[in-house]
Amino acid sequence: MKELHTFGWYAARISPLLPKEAFKPVPSRLLGGLAYLVVTLSAIIVIGVTDLPFWLNTMLAIVIGSGFAGMSFLGHEILHGTVVRNPILKDFFGGMAFWSFCIGPKLWRKWHNLTHHVHTQHRDKDPDTWSHADSIQESPLKRLFFVLPKFVRNTIYFFFLMINFTFHSTNMFFKFIKEFNPKKQPVVTLEFLLPTISWIGLLLAIGFEKWIFAYIIPMLIANFILSSYIATNHNLNPQTDINDPLANSLSVTVPKFIDVLHFNFSYHTEHHIFPGMNPKFYPMVKKKILEMWPERYHEMPMEKAMIALFITPRVYYTKEELIDMQLGDVYDSLGTGLDPNHIISKRKEDLTEVSINKEVSKN
Numbered sequence: 001m002k003e004l005h006t007f008g009w010y011a012a013r014i015s016p017l018l019p020k021e022a023f024k025p026v027p028s029r030l031l032g033g034l035a036y037l038v039v040t041l042s043a044i045i046v047i048g049v050t051d052l053p054f055w056l057n058t059m060l061a062i063v064i065g066s067g068f069a070g071m072s073f074l075g076h077e078i079l080h081g082t083v084v085r086n087p088i089l090k091d092f093f094g095g096m097a098f099w100s101f102c103i104g105p106k107l108w109r110k111w112h113n114l115t116h117h118v119h120t121q122h123r124d125k126d127p128d129t130w131s132h133a134d135s136i137q138e139s140p141l142k143r144l145f146f147v148l149p150k151f152v153r154n155t156i157y158f159f160f161l162m163i164n165f166t167f168h169s170t171n172m173f174f175k176f177i178k179e180f181n182p183k184k185q186p187v188v189t190l191e192f193l194l195p196t197i198s199w200i201g202l203l204l205a206i207g208f209e210k211w212i213f214a215y216i217i218p219m220l221i222a223n224f225i226l227s228s229y230i231a232t233n234h235n236l237n238p239q240t241d242i243n244d245p246l247a248n249s250l251s252v253t254v255p256k257f258i259d260v261l262h263f264n265f266s267y268h269t270e271h272h273i274f275p276g277m278n279p280k281f282y283p284m285v286k287k288k289i290l291e292m293w294p295e296r297y298h299e300m301p302m303e304k305a306m307i308a309l310f311i312t313p314r315v316y317y318t319k320e321e322l323i324d325m326q327l328g329d330v331y332d333s334l335g336t337g338l339d340p341n342h343i344i345s346k347r348k349e350d351l352t353e354v355s356i357n358k359e360v361s362k363n
């Protein structure tokens with residue numbers, strides 16, 4: 001792999017070339033959130049108070065799911081401080097925006113801002129990076145999954161994207177709650193419980209059948225939208241000890257209107273260099289990266305990245321290689337040899353030889 005640099009190293013070289021305006025909070029971005037809120041709440045109310053045919057309820061579920069996802073992208077931004085600076089307002093709007101996923105603002109900042117962003121793709125420190133071969137070998141339960149044929153495993157993985165973010169964020173609550181100051185723990189717990197209670201309250205108010213359309217199907221859709229970005233943004237890249245966004249992140253390209261709906265979340269490498277920047281300026285950052293380090297930058301159409309995720313395994317063998325834990329097929333990661341136009345396994349490992357800590361000696 002090329003010599004790595006921290007995100008601060010890149011930021012120091014790009015920021016003098018950007019307008020000061022790029023680093024100012026933009027409260028008007030809340031209007032997008034308000035639009036999502038009105039549409040989403042209206043759709044939930046319509047499902048609750050009317051008896052619509054199946055297909056109309058399904059259409060409304062798609063609208064609600066897209067709204068949940070859109071608001072979560074905005075919540076991510078708000079809690080990075082790009083919308084308002086006042087800490088109380090930041091927590092309030094951030095909590096509202098993540099209400100569907102029951103993610104409290106304090107948990108999110110600890111997990112995402114202070115851990116994922118600081119230690120992106122670090123094998124042991126990033127809670128969002130994928131498993132490595134050792135952890136599979138050590139767990140009989142995880143090993144059981146690899147008895148299944150590759151196509152079945154990959155299909156399960158894609159269906160898992162429909163619950164992935166809910167599953168992971170709930171895990172993160174139980175992982176991080178212990179790390180909060182005991183005095184803060186009740187507030188963090190309340191930020192998780194309040195939205196949870198509200199969604200159970202909705203179930204009691206409108207009944208199970210309508211709740212499926214008002215909450216469950218929308219959550220499957222929102223999970224899939226968010227997870228499509230989350231998975232493609234880092235999981236094809238190598239794990240890195242130095243947090244180099246050009247090595248460990250991938251920017252995906254999507255149609256312009258999707259970028260508008262998702263607040264430019266596709267510019268993920270840019271986001272990891274400047275997490276506190278107004279995303280409107282990410283295309284400008286991309287231009288600068290392409291001028292200065294074109295050979296290091298990774299970008300791919302979203303659909304191509306999803307196909308690459310389907311073909312490659314989701315277990316790291318070394319920090320730069322992925323391995324199929326049933327077949328032993330080893331694949332390169334992005335920037336270390338993986339060609340998204342022609343994905344092939346570069347060699348086969350004898351899995352009985354995959355010993356604990358092998359990758360430590362390899363790197």
Ligand SMILES: [Zn+2]
Pocket residue numbers: 076080112117271275
């Ligand atoms: Zn972020």
